[in-house]
Amino acid sequence: VKKKAITTPAAIALLCLGLCGFCALIGKLGDTNVNQTNTRTDLVGNLQANINAAPTSPPTFAELKQKGEQLLKFQRDEYQQSDFQQFDEVMIPLQAISKEDKNYKEAQRLNKKLIDKTAPMMAEMLVLGARPSEIELKLAFNHYLRTRLNDYDSSEYFDYTPAYKVYVKKEPFWVSILSLRAKNAFGGYILKDVKMYIRNKEVVLADGL
Structure with missing residues (x-):
């Protein structure tokens, strides 16, 4: 009996079926690897989340005292809102110390000093405003x-200093010294240095005009 030869179309069909099965097997293996990778990623993520969520112990009074005494020496030319965050980190825990605690009285004294320190800082920041830029x-x-000039349109600025902070009778000002050429009351030009006192980007006083 003669065996029937497999025709070309039939061979192609069988080959396609074989390839499809092989691809499905590869895809299944790939899905398994992806699932294993995702599982490992989830485990690592959960572990990291647990580490981050671990509660931190509150600062001790000794730590608060050390940081508070450092803050009492805090000084800078221009105060910003962010500066008060570090004071809050000390003052809020100090205020939370109960009367029954042996450190209560000392905590209250330190907190009072920090309040006295921050009050003029806040007032100065509000009164002065930000340091004015060159354009400002x-x-x-x-x-x-x-x-204020006799002939403003004919006046000229030759130079001026960047704004710096000064205190006049304990009152803070930004100051810039302006080299100005302008007409006097008789129409003649004079060159003089004028000290400009500035608050919140406005000149509030001029010395030497």
Whole structure:
């Protein structure tokens, strides 16, 4: 009996079926590897989350005292809102110390000192405003001098210093020294240095004008 030869179309069909089965097997293995990888990733993520969520012990009074005494020496040329965050980190725990605690009285004294320290800092920040930039200085000069010079349009600025902080009778000001050429009351030009006192980007006083 002669065996029937497999025709070309039939061979192609069988080959395709074999390839499909092989691809399905590879896909199954790939899915298994992906699932294993995802499982490992989830485990690592959960472990990290547990580590991050671990409660931290509150600071001891000795730690608060050390940091508080350092903050009492805190000083900078321009105070910012973010500066008060570090004070809160000490003052809030100090205020939470109960009267029954042996450190209560000392904690209250330290907290009072920190309040006395931050109060003028906050007031100064509100009164002064941010340090004026070069453009803001020019705008402040123009606004102030426009109504105070005999001939504003003929005046010239030769130079001016960056704003720096000074205290006048314990009152803070930003100051910039302006080299100004302007007409006097007789129409003659004079060159003089004018000390401009600035608050919240406005000249509030001029010395030497």
